[in-house]
Amino acid sequence: MHVGLITGLGPAASVVYYQRLTQVAADRDTRLDLTMVEANIREVLANNLAGRTQEQAEIFATLLHRLKAAGADFASITAIGPHFCWEETRALSPLPLLSAITPLDDFCTDQGYARVGLLGTARAMRTRLFGQMTRTDLVLPANLEAAGKAYQDMAVAGRCDDAARQMLFDAGAAMMRDGAEAVALAGTDLLLAFDGRDPGFPVIDALEIHAAALADLATGRKTLAQVGIR
Numbered sequence: 457m458h459v460g461l462i463t464g465l466g467p468a469a470s471v472v473y474y475q476r477l478t479q480v481a482a483d484r485d486t487r488l489d490l491t492m493v494e495a496n497i498r499e500v501l502a503n504n505l506a507g508r509t510q511e512q513a514e515i516f517a518t519l520l521h522r523l524k525a526a527g528a529d530f531a532s533i534t535a536i537g538p539h540f541c542w543e544e545t546r547a548l549s550p551l552p553l554l555s556a557i558t559p560l561d562d563f564c565t566d567q568g569y570a571r572v573g574l575l576g577t578a579r580a581m582r583t584r585l586f587g588q589m590t591r592t593d594l595v596l597p598a599n600l601e602a603a604g605k606a607y608q609d610m611a612v613a614g615r616c617d618d619a620a621r622q623m624l625f626d627a628g629a630a631m632m633r634d635g636a637e638a639v640a641l642a643g644t645d646l647l648l649a650f651d652g653r654d655p656g657f658p659v660i661d662a663l664e665i666h667a668a669a670l671a672d673l674a675t676g677r678k679t680l681a682q683v684g685i686r
Contacts, residue, residue, distance in 0.1 A: 461473065480668075
């Protein structure tokens with residue numbers, strides 16, 4: 457199945473998505489059909505902060521039409537924050553869309569997690585991932601705005617300093633004390649802070665789960681209907 461991705465919404469994450477998909481295709485001895493188009497992370501952030509959901513959906517729709525013209529069978533956005541305009545984008549999309557959030561919700565349920573902490577952008581956390589985490593009870597950071605800004609600044613810069621990393625680790629540890637059984641990295645560029653490090657609590661990486669769902673579709677392991685897309 458030909459995968460269409462909207463990337464550029466965190467350069468570090470875009471690279472990891474490409475690496476994961478190409479590696480899975482090689483491991484499964486399958487040809488990968490993949491087209492990627494670039495969105496502008498600063499434009500998306502500005503529209504998110506201003507509440508311009510329809511305007512951003514129209515920008516995404518233009519990119520989705522490019523993916524359709526390139527032969528993509530379905531598409532996905534390689535970041536969670538831009539799902540602030542998910543419903544508006546779905547209404548305009550010429551392609552079936554795979555959310556980056558529903559695979560995370562399914563994973564948490566399947567693994568038996570009753571309560572999960574969240575780290576991501578402030579709006580994503582505040583809205584409980586834009587209302588798409590319907591099966592999992594969530595714990596939010598007490599310093600939600602500060603943690604969200606630390607993540608947002610890190611994603612734009614493409615790097616994480618020690619102070620931001622410590623803030624995110626501290627926020628995760630506090631959510632564990634508040635009853636979370638694990639902390640979901642609900643921001644694809646959180647890998648900049650967490651990758652290769654032990655924060656002292658279990659983490660669930662939304663990027664890895666989303667990439668795995670994309671890989672299953674790309675290599676024919678699953679159909680669109682099996683992942684809830686019709």
